[in-house]
Amino acid sequence: MFSRRFDASSFSKSFSKSTRHSRSTSFSVKDAGVSKRRPSESRRRPGTSSGSVADSSDVTLDNVISPIVTLIVGPDQRIFAAHENVLAKSPFFQSILQNQLLEAQTKKILLxxxxxxxxxxxxxxxxxxEYYPRxxxxxxxxxxxxEQEADGGRAEATIHHHEVEGELLKDTAIYCAAEKYGLEELKRIALRKQGLQCGIQASTILTSARYAYAHTPDTDSKLRAHYLALIIRSRNTFKRSGTMQLEMFNGGxxxxxxxxxxxCNHVDDISAAASSPRSPRSGRVF
Structure with a gap:
């Protein structure tokens, strides 16, 4: 999706274009609401007129603090840029911006x-x-x-994740990231998107389920319950899966x-429904 490694000279560039799908998720300076006005134009010495020149000792690099934060993401150090007010919507980033000592000119967060x-x-x-696809x-x-592409196609449901060294359901990874960054609404959106993609391999579902368990707390059972229900619904597929057999053998x-x-609960529900007496239909004679 991205190809540039971190370089201080590329700080002013925003997001690079995705190669995984045709729909770009990058944002321009205008989208981010960042003024193109130079900082020096808005930082005049108090009491000086617009035509006067402030003392050079009053305007230093230490006084000019950019609101743009550089984020260096992943093992390949891909570069993103975002306005600090936007990042502050996340408790995770708000805490970093408030507590971490960031360089005045080049605020950087490593992920x-x-x-x-x-x-x-x-x-x-x-x-x-929101995030694509909506x-x-x-x-x-x-x-x-x-939503579908203009040509009727769909966005790819999986991504290659370096942690699992293989394919992972994208919405599951986004849900876990939202958990990490404290974005509850993003979790709800990602959870609703789970299962809306078709043709996912059993091995990918199992890998994604293990990832969900590893990156969500025990108190957050919604995504876990989704995978349990999905495997039960697709039990005819999973009971023939060699990957499932290996996963069950390894356990852990x-x-x-x-x-x-x-x-067990599913079987109990079926047994209870089968053994419960049926209410007689109206007008029927026994």
Whole structure:
């Protein structure tokens, strides 16, 4: 998605264009609401007229603090730029901006463990309140759907994540990032998008489920419950999956005990429904 490594000379550039899909999630200086006016034009010495020249000792680099923050993301050090007021919508970044000692001219935040494509979606949400592809409500079907490309295609459902060294469902990674950055509304959006993509391999679902368990607290069960329900609904596929068999054999995570409990509850519900007496229909003679 991005190709540049960190370089101090490239600080003024904003986001690079994604190569994973045709829809750009970058933002211009105008989108970010950043004035193009030079800082020196708005920092005159008090009491001086517009035609006067302030003493050079009063205007130094230490007095000119840019509101733009450089974010260096992922192992490849991809560069993003954002206005500090936009980043401050996240408690995670607000804390950093308030407490971390940042250089006056080049404010930098390092996010070496984040995936650039995931962070691009997070930043798009901070600016626009959504991320591509957007949710569209289908009134005829009374369901939520993902917007399609102009040519009728769909955005890719998976990304290559360096942590798992393989494919991961993008919306799951965004949900976990939203958990990290304290963005509850973004979590709700990402959760609603889970399962709206088709044709996902069983191995990718299992990898994403393990990732969800590893990056959400035990108190946050919504995404975990989604994966348990998905595996149960698709049990005919998973019981024939060699990947599932290997995962169950290796075990070692809370996922599989939760899955066992969920399957037991599912069987109990079916048994209870089968054994409960049916209410007689009106007008029927026994």
């Amino acid at each position: 070496p463990d984040e995936e650039p494509e995931v962070f691009s979606a997070v930043l798009e949400y901070l600016y626009k309140g 949710l569209i409500f289908n009134k005829k079907r009374n369901t939520w759907e993902l 995570t809370q996922l599989f005990f939760d899955l066992f409990v969920a399957l």
